[in-house]
Amino acid sequence: MPSPLNRRHLLSAAGAAGLAALTGCGGGRSSAEPAAGATDVPGFPFRYEHRFGTTLVPAPAQRVAVLGVTDADPLLALGVQPLTNTGFTFYPDKGLGPWAAGLQTGPLLKLGSDADVNVEQVAGVAPDLILALVSGIDQALYDKLSAVAPVLARPEGSTAYGADRTATTLTIARALGREDEGEELTEAADAAFTDAVAAHPEFAGKTGLVALPYDGRYGVFSPQDARGAFMENLGFSLTPEVAALDTGESFFIDVSAERLDLLDADVLVVLTDDSTRTGVEQDPVLQRLPVVQRGGLVLPDLDVRGAMTYNSVLSVPYGVSRLVPDLSAALA
Template sequence: MLTKLLPLVALLALLTACSSAAPGDGADAPEGAAGGPFPVQVEHTFGTTEIPERPQRVVALGVTDADPVLALGVTPVATASYTFYEQTGGLGPWARGLVQGEPPVVLTGEPNLEQIAALAPDVILAVSSGIEQPMYEQLSAIAPVVARPAGTIPFGVTRDDQMRTVATALGEPERGEELIRQADAAFTDAVEAHPQFRGKVGATVLPFDGKYGAFTAADARGRFMSGLGFVQPPRIAELDDGESFFVEISAEQTGLLDGDTLVMLADEGSAKAQVDGDAVLAQVPVVAQGRMVVPDADTRGAMTYNSVLSAPYALERLVPQLDAALSRAGS
């Protein structure tokens, strides 16, 4: 099932942007970073990586790994391109203002070993990535590599685990925990302000190739909604085998997406065309009764990243839309 994800998330998770930027020195150490806990050891799915000294030159190879790095006051020397923000090196509007000094080099496509080696990194962070053992070993010949935690699927690391792993690698575990608390508190505050969200049924879907991908709790977008108290439609939950982070729904099955609300991850024009062109979807009560939410591009991006930086940004923009949708249902 996982291999089917790549066509689905070509818009969301492939490294496709281009850059002609030259290698820079953008990875300044955070204030107060002298000394610290080094050397540190970081456990991950491929074993344990030792980082002998506080990294100064950080390559953020995971598609959203630049966010926790920047949140710690470090500007990476390179970031992975993400289709959402291919013109800005994968950096969303919540993160761009944190870049200091030279902007990061943008890495596109499959990891280019020569390009990465030329950056002379002290550490390569591949937490939110899909690298496997052979690539891990090749990258490890360049610098210490920190991959996704054991037991997680590619691109399936939670916000807290991502932040905690990156903070450990950069010698800032206490600051990492503080950032986790702040992001978690943003969700707590949103739920306390909108208790009607708890237990409401709301799928989050991406249309593709005449079908739909309903994101599960293994995906950042699914976790974003569950963090607000929403639950999956029962049949979607039953179809989740835990092996992927979406459940594929055919056009004929769109009735399974019914609930109190439905978050459609497409631009407004595309979402309207999707409904207009899908007679079955148009008749599903959550759509027919106007309870479908269509977030704008930056909100979709912030949900997809679901990092300590992007989550508060997405909450501010999406929560009012969800509140309005539930109000239309008289909830």
């Protein structure tokens, strides 16, 4: 596949001497080692198994650094201010979408790419927990970060940036000692989907694709991606033709310019920005597809695209309330 997509493209970061001591082979402690100051709070220490090993959180976290691109959302929803954030490129200032408006009131250090983060910057905010659940960090970066504070990394079996919304929220809630609140948040997000499906029986049994244009082709998101999952949660499924191409090894199905016929479904959602929207609207082959001819093409604005991409307990109600009317109109 030429010019393959990567998550960051589609989804669009102590002093030096102290850091050297933290990350040296013989210094520091692993995420699985208990830290001084552990308490007898029920549920702690919290032991978390993940892709890179085991992390032990000795006590409810209070100073939390965020690397995961959407991890700040559940943290804010749980009433804790992130000290750092990455986020997607839609929101370059703080990495936070409009659904989080007013929740971030404290100082926030905006980091660069989560996969190539400056560990010294993270150490500089003195966190007692680092969130890297919806992220692309590797083992080497995890090991360096673990010398700074316990790190919650993506679950075993999940792809980079592919951690499940519910699992991510509940894991963060456990690390904060706020498990009951986490349950309430996940239930509210799930209810936004189930209520929308109940209110729109016309969605039942329909196919719906969500795609992103890139390099003269399209990537159709599979249900293991946040955007594909968003559509699936609203009752839509991949077309049989696209589903047959989904090997489960990637978060998207590549569709070349010569096979745009594969984008024909009951509803086609194409995610654009200012640089790609006109090209989609004027694509002669796309415009000839039956789904487009009958009014089934949906071009969400950037904030709805962001809400689908974040697919968090905060962004889901925001995105559902704005996307569902367009989907209903597309099926009318």
